[in-house]
Amino acid sequence: MSTEIANLTAPVTLTDGAKKEIKKLIQQQELGEDYGLRLGVEGGGCAGMNYVLGFDQKKEGDQEYMIDEITVFMHKAHGLYLAGMEVDFKDGLNARGFTFSNPNASSTCGCGTSFSV
Numbered sequence: 001m002s003t004e005i006a007n008l009t010a011p012v013t014l015t016d017g018a019k020k021e022i023k024k025l026i027q028q029q030e031l032g033e034d035y036g037l038r039l040g041v042e043g044g045g046c047a048g049m050n051y052v053l054g055f056d057q058k059k060e061g062d063q064e065y066m067i068d069e070i071t072v073f074m075h076k077a078h079g080l081y082l083a084g085m086e087v088d089f090k091d092g093l094n095a096r097g098f099t100f101s102n103p104n105a106s107s108t109c110g111c112g113t114s115f116s117v
Contacts, residue, residue: 034105
């Protein structure tokens with residue numbers, strides 16, 4: 001791990017539930033060391049932008065963060081939309097999956113994966 005990565009503070013937080021689920025998925029999928037969790041945004045969805053959450057390799061323009069031993073990749077431009085966001089994992093009877101609490105979103109859709117700024 002380079003000093004540059006170690007000194008960057010991630011613009012997003014992962015709850016204990018999210019970290020536990022992400023680590024479980026990494027282990028199940030047997031991902032190589034060059035893979036990390038990609039957090040980002042893309043155009044689309046009913047509110048204008050969708051969250052991106054998945055495993056990927058580092059790409060040009062990415063910043064790399066370490067959150068509790070989880071490598072996180074995020075394109076530099078996406079920090080504007082995601083700064084202060086909290087990612088959680090719900091495992092209840094009514095809902096199961098990752099949720100996003102984004103203070104930058106001016107509105108969100110009912111599914112919780114699409115937002116506008």
